[in-house]
Amino acid sequence: MIASLDExxxxxxxxxxxxxTEAALEDFRVRYLGRKGxxxxxxxxxxxxxxxxxxAAGQKLNEVREAITSALEGKATALVAQRxxxxxxxxxxxxxxxxxxxxxxxxxxxxxxxxxTILRRMGFxxxxxxxxxxxxxxxxxxxxxxxxxxxxxxxxxxxxxxxLLRTHTSSxxxxxxxxxxxxxxxxxxxxxxxxxxxxxxxxxxxxxxxxLYVDERVTLADLKGTLEYFFRELFGSSTELRFRPHFFPFTxxxxxxxxxxxxxxxxxxxxxxxxxxMVDPAVFAAVSKTRGDDAYHPEQVTGFAFGMGVDRLAMxxxxxxxxxxxxxxxxxxxxxxx
Ligand code: DAH
Numbered sequence: 001m002i003a004s005l006d007e008x009x010x011x012x013x014x015x016x017x018x019x020x021t022e023a024a025l026e027d028f029r030v031r032y033l034g035r036k037g038x039x040x041x042x043x044x045x046x047x048x049x050x051x052x053x054x055x056a057a058g059q060k061l062n063e064v065r066e067a068i069t070s071a072l073e074g075k076a077t078a079l080v081a082q083r084x085x086x087x088x089x090x091x092x093x094x095x096x097x098x099x100x101x102x103x104x105x106x107x108x109x110x111x112x113x114x115x116x117t118i119l120r121r122m123g124f125x126x127x128x129x130x131x132x133x134x135x136x137x138x139x140x141x142x143x144x145x146x147x148x149x150x151x152x153x154x155x156x157x158x159x160x161x162x163x164l165l166r167t168h169t170s171s172x173x174x175x176x177x178x179x180x181x182x183x184x185x186x187x188x189x190x191x192x193x194x195x196x197x198x199x200x201x202x203x204x205x206x207x208x209x210x211x212l213y214v215d216e217r218v219t220l221a222d223l224k225g226t227l228e229y230f231f232r233e234l235f236g237s238s239t240e241l242r243f244r245p246h247f248f249p250f251t252x253x254x255x256x257x258x259x260x261x262x263x264x265x266x267x268x269x270x271x272x273x274x275x276x277x278m279v280d281p282a283v284f285a286a287v288s289k290t291r292g293d294d295a296y297h298p299e300q301v302t303g304f305a306f307g308m309g310v311d312r313l314a315m316x317x318x319x320x321x322x323x324x325x326x327x328x329x330x331x332x333x334x335x336x337x338x
């Protein structure tokens with residue numbers, strides 16, 4: 001038995017050296033180690049070996065099986081390495097790789113993300129409303145009567161069903177109050193559309209960030225404190241801002257907020273960043289009408305609201321002199337903010 005094992009060992013190693021495909025290796029494995037393979041057949045003879053010789057024969061059998069198995073594995077690894085080497089032949093792996101261009105967030109998105117983060121930290125939750133809005137939510141409920149210029153065909157995009165592309169995100173104020181009781185503390189980032197002449201500070205489709213806080217005893221001091229804190233968090237503690245008295249149908253009193261724009265190579269100037277004010281009792285009355293309850297009774301609750309232009313926030317943040325740069329998608333411009 002020992003002799004035949006030695007013979008198998010010799011034959012096997014000699015044959016393995018000549019094999020050069022994976023199929024041949026598999027065929028070899030079956031012929032030697034398979035159920036009817038040479039080694040298996042010989043090992044069946046173990047039964048006839050004299051008891052005294054069994055340990056030596058058993059040890060030999062194991063040695064031979066291990067030797068063949070490892071020679072087989074070694075050859076398989078070598079074949080794979082050879083195949084890889086052929087595949088890579090002619091490829092210079094030391095050449096520098098081709099860089100994958102990496103995208104970055106648009107400056108508008110970056111400013112908006114930061115603004116929203118600050119306001120959420122201050123306790124405002126994000127609210128949403130449709131961009132195709134009803135006249136009720138966009139105008140009537142916001143105390144903006146039918147003869148107000150904002151409702152004019154020449155200022156607003158109407159659909160034939162009477163709905164319109166919302167002219168401001170203030171409509172989300174109404175939707176938030178219609179769906180939930182006070183206190184309400186929401187912000188609504190979103191797009192707004194107007195038939196505006198496009199110039200350095202106006203686009204016909206633009207982005208706004210609306211805010212609304214309604215509770216008992218909310219005051220104008222809360223409004224100013226909130227906005228001052230917000231702008232200083234966003235643009236730094238030395239941010240210059242000013243409030244100017246103004247008129248909006250849905251707030252009383254109303255203010256406009258200006259921030260100082262420092263654009264490279266230009267003299268600093270104030271630009272209007274948004275409007276704000278104390279929610280007009282007429283707005284609470286309109287909301288109460290649709291709700292059919294007294295949750296927003298004008299004698300019970302007060303609130304402040306604000307709406308700012310996100311595109312203009314980006315102008316301040318990055319010192320961009322002209323809003324149009326933000327929508328032209330010129331990568332040379334955009335890359336500066338990546
Ligand atoms: N909706 C106004 C606009 O688009 C901005 C505005 C002014 C929003 C005063 C408000 C506000 O919430 O209180 O011009």
